[in-house]
Every structure is written in C-alpha cells, then in structure tokens.
Amino acid sequence: MLSLSSITKRYGDVTALDRLSVNVPDDSYVSLLGASGSGKTTLLRVIAGFEEPDGGKVIYDGHRLDGVAPHRRGIGFVFQNFALFPHLSVADNVAFGLRYREEGPVTDPSELKARVADAIRLVGLEGLEARKVTAISGGQRQRVALARTLVTEPRFVLLDEPLGALDANLRERMCDELRAIRERLKVTFLHVTGSETEALLMGDVVAVLSAGSIAQVGPASSLFALPKSADVARHLNAYNVLSGRMVNGGFEGAGARFALPGKQAASMVRRSKWRCVSIAFPCTRPVQLPLKPPERRQSARALSQASSRVHRFFPSSGWRTAPCFRSSLT
Amino acid sequence: MEIVGEQIRGAASAMGEDNGVSPAERRGRQERRTALMLISPGVLWMALFMVLPMIMVVYVSFWTQTTFTVEPKLTTDSWVRFLTSSTYLASTWTTVRIWGIVLLSTLLIGYPVALFIGLMVRNQTLQTALLVICVIPFWTSFLIRVIAWRPMLGTEGAINMILMKLGIIDTPLTSLLFSEFAVLIGMTQIYCVFMVGPITFMLSRIEPSIIEAARDLGAGFGRIFFKIILPLSLPGVIVGAIFVSVMVLGEFATAASLSGRKVNLLGNIIVSQVGSLKWAFASVAGVILTVIIAVVITALLRVVNLRKEM
Numbered sequence: 001m002l003s004l005s006s007i008t009k010r011y012g013d014v015t016a017l018d019r020l021s022v023n024v025p026d027d028s029y030v031s032l033l034g035a036s037g038s039g040k041t042t043l044l045r046v047i048a049g050f051e052e053p054d055g056g057k058v059i060y061d062g063h064r065l066d067g068v069a070p071h072r073r074g075i076g077f078v079f080q081n082f083a084l085f086p087h088l089s090v091a092d093n094v095a096f097g098l099r100y101r102e103e104g105p106v107t108d109p110s111e112l113k114a115r116v117a118d119a120i121r122l123v124g125l126e127g128l129e130a131r132k133v134t135a136i137s138g139g140q141r142q143r144v145a146l147a148r149t150l151v152t153e154p155r156f157v158l159l160d161e162p163l164g165a166l167d168a169n170l171r172e173r174m175c176d177e178l179r180a181i182r183e184r185l186k187v188t189f190l191h192v193t194g195s196e197t198e199a200l201l202m203g204d205v206v207a208v209l210s211a212g213s214i215a216q217v218g219p220a221s222s223l224f225a226l227p228k229s230a231d232v233a234r235h236l237n238a239y240n241v242l243s244g245r246m247v248n249g250g251f252e253g254a255g256a257r258f259a260l261p262g263k264q265a266a267s268m269v270r271r272s273k274w275r276c277v278s279i280a281f282p283c284t285r286p287v288q289l290p291l292k293p294p295e296r297r298q299s300a301r302a303l304s305q306a307s308s309r310v311h312r313f314f315p316s317s318g319w320r321t322a323p324c325f326r327s328s329l330t
Numbered sequence: 331m332e333i334v335g336e337q338i339r340g341a342a343s344a345m346g347e348d349n350g351v352s353p354a355e356r357r358g359r360q361e362r363r364t365a366l367m368l369i370s371p372g373v374l375w376m377a378l379f380m381v382l383p384m385i386m387v388v389y390v391s392f393w394t395q396t397t398f399t400v401e402p403k404l405t406t407d408s409w410v411r412f413l414t415s416s417t418y419l420a421s422t423w424t425t426v427r428i429w430g431i432v433l434l435s436t437l438l439i440g441y442p443v444a445l446f447i448g449l450m451v452r453n454q455t456l457q458t459a460l461l462v463i464c465v466i467p468f469w470t471s472f473l474i475r476v477i478a479w480r481p482m483l484g485t486e487g488a489i490n491m492i493l494m495k496l497g498i499i500d501t502p503l504t505s506l507l508f509s510e511f512a513v514l515i516g517m518t519q520i521y522c523v524f525m526v527g528p529i530t531f532m533l534s535r536i537e538p539s540i541i542e543a544a545r546d547l548g549a550g551f552g553r554i555f556f557k558i559i560l561p562l563s564l565p566g567v568i569v570g571a572i573f574v575s576v577m578v579l580g581e582f583a584t585a586a587s588l589s590g591r592k593v594n595l596l597g598n599i600i601v602s603q604v605g606s607l608k609w610a611f612a613s614v615a616g617v618i619l620t621v622i623i624a625v626v627i628t629a630l631l632r633v634v635n636l637r638k639e640m
C-alpha cells in the first residue's frame with residue numbers, strides 16, 4: 001500500500017500540495033480526478049521522486065520513499081507526452097529499463113528479447129519492433145510508453161493523463177485496454193486525469209483532488225450518490241452548484257429562496273466563514289423550486305445565467321452537458 | 331468536391347489559362363522558378379570566388395617554378411618536392427596532430443560547458459546570457475585574442491608570476507610560451523565556443539521528461555548520459571567538430587604568433603611560400619590541405635546523418 005501523509009509542496013508562494021494525505025491500496029485501479037492546476041502532476045512527480053516534498057511522508061509498504069532517488073523507487077511513470085527516446089526503435093525503447101537499470105539489469109540477451117517481446121505483445125504492437133518511435137502513430141506511442149514502463153515490472157504505475165494526447169475514439173479503446181492490462185498484471189495503477197468521465201470509468205476508487213489536497217476518496221458510485229462537498233460535486237460535473245446564503249433554515253441565492261431539500265442534499269451544504277453556502281443538486285432529479293409567481297420571471301433569468309456553466313447527467317446515455325434549470329422552471 | 335473542382339476548372343478555362351496543364355504542374359513550375367531565383371546568387375558567387383579559384387590553384391600547382399617567376403608550363407616538380415621532403419611531410423603530420431588534439435580538447439572542455447548551459451539551465455534568458463558570455467572574446471579581433479596569450483604565458487607572464495608567488499616553482503617555466511603547448515592552449519580557447527554553441531543547441535532541445543523517463547526506468551546518471559544525452563546531442567558534436575576542424579586545419583596565425591616559429595602548419599607553409607613568390611609550391615600545399623579538410627568533413631558527416639537529425 002502506498003500512503004501519503006500530509007504532503008506539502010510549494011513553488012515559491014504557490015502551494016501546490018497542501019498537507020495532502022491519501023492511501024492507495026495494492027492491486028487496484030485508482031483514478032485521481034482534479035481540475036488543471038489542482039496539483040495532480042505535482043503529486044505524481046512527488047511520488048515518482050522527480051520532486052521532493054517540502055513536508056510530509058511518502059511510504060510504500062512501510063518504507064520511506066521520499067529522499068530515495070527516482071531510479072531506485074521501483075515506481076513506473078507513464079508521461080503525458082509519452083517521453084519516448086526519439087533516437088531508439090520501439091523495441092529498444094521498451095528494452096531500455098531492463099537493459100540499463102542500475103539494480104538488476106537483464107544482461108542475458110535471450111531473456112531480454114523474450115521479455116521485450118512479451119511486453120510488446122501485451123500492448124499489441126507486434127510487427128512494429130524495428131520502427132523508430134517517430135514513425136508510429138500517437139496511439140502506438142502511448143502503447144510503447146506503457147510497455148516500456150510495464151516491462152520493468154514496477155510495483156506501482158503512475159499514469160499522468162495517459163489518454164490526454166489521444167483522439168476520442170482511441171481514448172475509449174485504450175480505457176478498456178488499460179483496465180484489462182492492469183487486471184492481468186495485478187499491479188496498482190494511479191491514473192491522473194482532468195476528465196470526470198475517464199476517472200469514473202477507469203477507477204475502482206476515485207480520489208478527487210482539489211486545491212492541493214484530497215477532497216474525497218471512494219468508489220465511483222458512492223462519490224456520485226453523495227459528494228462530500230460542493231467542491232467535489234463541481235468536479236463530478238453532474239451537479240448544479242448554487243451559491244447563496246442560509247436564511248431561516250432555508251436557502252437564498254441566485255435570486256431565489258427555497259427550503260432545503262431532504263436530508264441527503266442537506267449534507268452537501270457547506271458552510272463558510274461568511275455564512276455563504278454552496279448547495280449541490282443532483283441533476284437526475286431536478287429540484288422543484290418553490291418560487292412565488294412574481295419572483296419567477298426574474299429568478300428564471302438569473303438561474304439560466306447561472307446555469308450556463310452547469311451540466312447535466314443522463315445515466316443511460318453517458319455524459320451530456322446542458323443547462324439544467326431552464327426546463328424545470330418554465 | 332466534384333462540383334467545386336468543376337467550378338475551378340471552369341474559372342480557369344474562362345481565364346484562358348487551361349492549356350492542358352494541371353494546377354499541380356503549374357504550381358510545380360512556379361516553385362521551381364522561385365527556387366532557381368533564390369539559389370542563383372549563391373551559385374554565381376561560389377562559382378566565381380570558390381570553384382574557379384580552386385580549379386586555378388590545382389592548375390597552378392603544376393606550373394613551372396623558377397626563383398622569381400612561375401610559368402604556365404606543366405610539370406610535377408613542385409609535387410615531387412613536397413612529397414619527398416621530410417620537412418613538408420612533417421608539417422603535414424603536425425597539422426593533423428594539432429587538429430586532433432585541439433578537436434579533442436575543445437570537445438572535452440566544451441561538452442561540460444554545453445551540458446551546463448543546455449541541460450542544467452532551463453531558463454532561456456539565462457541560457458542566452460551564458461552563450462553571449464562565451465562569445466565575448468569575439469568582440470575583439472582574432473589577432474588580439476591570440477596575442478593576448480603572450481602576457482599570460484610568457485616567462486614574466488601572469489601564470490609564471492602567480493606560480494612563483496605561490497612558491498610552486500622557483501624559476502619561471504619557459505616552455506609555456508613559444509612552444510606547441512602555447513599553440514594548443516591558444517587554439518583551444520579560441521575555437522572552444524564553436525564546439526559549445528551547436529552542442530548547447532542540441533542539448534537544449536532534449537525534453538526534460540525524456541531524461542526523467544530514463545531515470546524512472548532505473549538508469550543511473552552514467553547510463554542516461556551515454557545512452558540518451560550523448561546520442562541525442564551527437565549532431566551538435568559533429569557540427570561543432572566540423573566548425574573546429576575547418577578552422578584549425580587552415581590555421582596559421584596562432585602557430586605563427588605563439589609557437590615562435592617552432593610549429594609549422596600547412597597554413598604557415600602556404601603563407602611563407604606565397605611571401606617568397608613560390609606560387610606553384612604554395613598551390614601544392616593548398617591542394618593537399620583542401621584534400622585533408624574534405625576527407626575530415628566527409629568522415630565526420632559519415633558519423634551522423636545530419637539531414638535526418640537536425
């Protein structure tokens with residue numbers, strides 16, 4: 001198990017990771033969801049050892065990882081831009097780790113050949129071994145990057161937006177393949193992404209990263225049913241988040257006033273210093289706002305403005321974005 | 331698509347330009363004309379001031395040399411004299427040897443500098459500033475740069491003074507100046523920057539994530555350097571080596587001013603032969619030098635396919 005405890009990382013005045021703590025269980029697919037700038041890549045770089053944290057501990061199976069040089073950590077990293085070695089062929093890229101690693105390099109040429117062939121077969125790149133990596137397509141490069149990391153048999157694989165550089169069609173296929181490959185190898189994948197679709201589709205467990213710390217961790221379904229905070233709800237892209245204030249136990253905001261809905265939704269209410277609240281409504285069951293007629297027109301306009309950034313979730317057909325409140329008000 | 335095609339065809343024939351020539355062909359002709367216009371000044375210049383003089387040099391090398399004149403009567407005398415004289419063959423060897431040593435020393439000194447500027451410094455402004463600092467010696471003339479080594483290396487020069495003040499030596503070292511050592515020092519300093527520049531350029535183009543990937547795969551620094559960094563910077567090394575080679579092989583001024591006439595390169599021979607009006611003999615040395623340079627450059631270009639790598 002990989003556990004991070006109160007990891008802090010600063011760049012000058014900017015705090016990229018703020019006392020972040022999370023446990024990643026073995027043999028699981030964990031996706032880390034965060035908006036751009038939320039510290040996703042920094043977190044991966046701290047785990048891989050390209051950056052050292054300013055505070056906190058990285059512990060893997062009881063051993064401290066922070067302070068260990070990246071090439072001695074035994075953690076695989078699949079880069080967003082793949083970072084293939086441009087002067088080497090596909091097979092030499094894949095063989096690099098086995099051949100040149102400091103600890104236990106594979107010197108027997110026949111074993112090396114066999115293991116590289118296995119890795120290339122695993123990602124389905126047979127026949128391209130001799131090609132230069134500059135002469136293959138984006139999807140194939142992604143597979144080379146994956147094979148190059150997996151062939152060294154890391155205990156733990158970090159994937160930094162691995163599908164970001166692929167087109168939509170390929171992304172979907174790679175999603176399935178990544179899951180299948182992981183299940184076959186029984187290693188842990190930590191998959192970082194900015195797309196909630198990808199995070200929820202891929203992860204056995206989804207962790208939501210917000211403002212440098214983990215806002216919530218849980219199975220995709222539980223995350224959906226009950227986001228802990230409005231922040232998490234916003235990341236899931238399936239909730240309307242309204243800002244307003246609490247007045248007499250009711251909610252007032254966006255030009256509307258209404259009683260708070262049931263117990264469930266009430267738990268999503270987050271109080272802040274200024275007695276402002278954010279409230280998240282699941283879009284699957286649009287909330288009927290008990291508005292009085294004179295207020296109706298004005299508030300409808302205000303709400304439709306507010307809802308321009310609001311998205312709607314149709315469970316049967318995948319993800320859609322649409323303004324959600326217009327229909328429920330008119 | 332078809333409709334659009336026909337419209338264009340219609341428009342073209344309406345303007346009377348469609349004489350059975352396809353648009354692709356017309357575009358191709360236009361591009362060939364542009365290319366010809368762009369290349370002709372260069373070709374003309376090179377033909378007049380390089381190819382023609384070089385043919386002339388080869389021709390003159392077979393002329394008959396008397397004490398004060400040279401006559402266009404063909405003979406191999408000058409060639410025989412050059413190839414049978416131990417002095418001239420020795421100076422050919424000296425040229426090649428000094429070239430080899432300077433190439434190696436500029437590489438050994440230049441590569442770490444380039445490694446620092448191109449790979450360690452990731453701030454582009456700072457990179458440019460450091461490269462400009464490397465070029466500062468070039469703000470003065472070539473001869474001044476060479477002669478500036480005299481007060482450094484002389485018996486009463488800076489280095490001897492410092493060594494004596496520190497008590498490391500009692501009597502000044504006389505071998506510093508007016509020796510082959512001085513020539514090597516001078517040339518290395520002058521030509522090092524031509525090695526640093528191209529290597530820095532290639533190194534700065536290496537994605538940092540590639541090096542991180544190599545580390546992540548378990549490779550230590552040595553492996554990363556020899557398997558990733560060096561191969562990726564090799565085109566820069568070759569370009570730098572070509573710069574340095576061309577300049578060092580044709581050198582005469584550094585040797586003349588820092589060796590005390592002890593080191594005679596082919597360049598020095600050409601200068602002295604031209605000075606004593608031995609045109610035919612100077613031409614022989616010139617042809618031999620040109621051949622050496624051509625062989626060196628061809629060999630260097632064999633190492634890396636520059637067209638593919640740059």
